[in-house]
């Protein structure tokens with residue numbers, strides 16, 4: 001649906017199945033970015049002239065757009081960052097580095113993305129916290145029972161993806177949050193793969209910290225969001241210092257910081273990114289996240305049914321939920337499969353998808369991943385299936 | 400060599416890769432890992448040296464058709480060679496991949512990759528093994 005909103009889809013016969021990596025941008029997002037440069041170019045919160053005041057207002061309005069979209073309580077709980085990775089690093093090094101002590105335990109899973117693993121590893125080296133893994137069930141999902149079994153008196157944080165980027169399992173964040181909070185554990189949610197595909201309500205789900213990227217929800221690259229409950233965010237020590245975040249300082253080294261959210265947004269921000277992100281959120285909201293979810297779920301089922309008919313395809317996450325399918329063509333390395341599909345302008349991802357620990361879960365390190373969006377169609381899936389059916393010829397085509 | 404011929408040599412060396420596997424007596428071997436940071440090819444290379452001669456080569460890992468087949472072909476060519484001969488062969492191979500002058504005679508079956516320079520993104524696949532073993536042999540002469 002809504003394919004007409006995307007120039008990139010109008011002008012080519014590309015089949016874009018790599019939405020988990022990044023999404024295409026609708027024209028309205030492109031226009032928001034261009035308008036900023038063509039009509040307003042100015043910094044925010046610094047100038048007394050009309051354009052600066054206008055841009056400042058648009059920037060502040062975007063915070064409210066995001067607040068509403070994820071149902072946060074206050075716009076100050078929304079911090080603009082460079083993306084999920086940046087947000088997660090802020091959470092780990094700005095908050096937890098100052099609130100955890102040696103021996104405290106952090107629970108993650110083996111299917112997390114590198115950006116929700118490596119910062120914790122570094123923190124473990126730096127201050128002696130311990131990273132542990134919640135075991136997954138046979139379907140590679142996180143169950144409440146397994147979470148409960150992994151919790152000890154030392155557990156202080158559970159940090160998990162809402163939807164994982166290789167398995168595509170959807171975690172029951174609301175129930176997980178209940179379990180965490182009944183043990184005084186804070187819950188960090190990596191919403192990179194969920195924000196554009198399923199309703200995320202930080203208040204209803206009772207999430208403590210959350211991260212997502214603009215480019216995975218039809219917005220620009222280099223912009224993302226860090227959400228934190230106000231009382232927690234207040235305690236987050238800035239990782240970056242400079243202009244825009246300080247209220248006063250003098251030559252003796254005395255500094256006072258501004259209040260949230262400014263305190264955590266040092267330097268001239270990514271204004272075009274913020275404005276583009278605001279537009280993309282409005283765009284998604286207008287189509288309706290529930291409608292998107294329903295359509296993508298239907299499309300996923302269609303894809304799984306079609307791929308199931310091909311006996312030379314091994315699927316690894318047939319029974320999971322999100323619109324992400326990982327598979328291999330038997331006896332073909334995933335990268336060769338991706339190069340073959342590219343000959344037909346079908347864009348897929350090959351590899352370990354930045355979730356290198358997942359190989360221990362699947363027992364296979366590298367896979368082909370298809371991640372769907374609302375602009376994908378059954379016709380595109382039919383084309384894919386036809387090309388796969390002809391993959392006997394793969395070597396004639398790619399060698 | 401025509402394309403069909405090249406393709407069948409590459410495929411044969413992919414499906415029935417020679418010298419593949421981890422050596423039983425790995426203590427006798429020097430090991431090095433070779434991977435492509437920009438993609439996902441990743442192999443461990445094991446080399447057994449004796450009196451300046453490459454006695455055996457083994458490797459294991461996951462990589463694409465170009466990487467595995469070139470590893471199979473070049474490893475087979477290097478077994479039994481002196482370090483000097485090996486380095487000369489490898490030097491010629493890199494030259495071919497980089498579209499520089501090289502000795503075609505010396506490269507035998509490895510000539511199947513003579514057009515690889517036309518696909519810059521696959522050059523790293525074609526040199527996965529050659530780069531690894533060149534590093535491993537460095538300073539051993």
Ligand SMILES: Cc1ncc(COP(=O)(O)O)c(C=O)c1O
Nearest residue numbers: 083084085113115161165192213
């Ligand atoms: C689950 C998950 N977490 C985090 C990230 C990192 O997002 P970004 O690269 O935009 O910071 C990704 C994106 O690849 C992801 O899929």
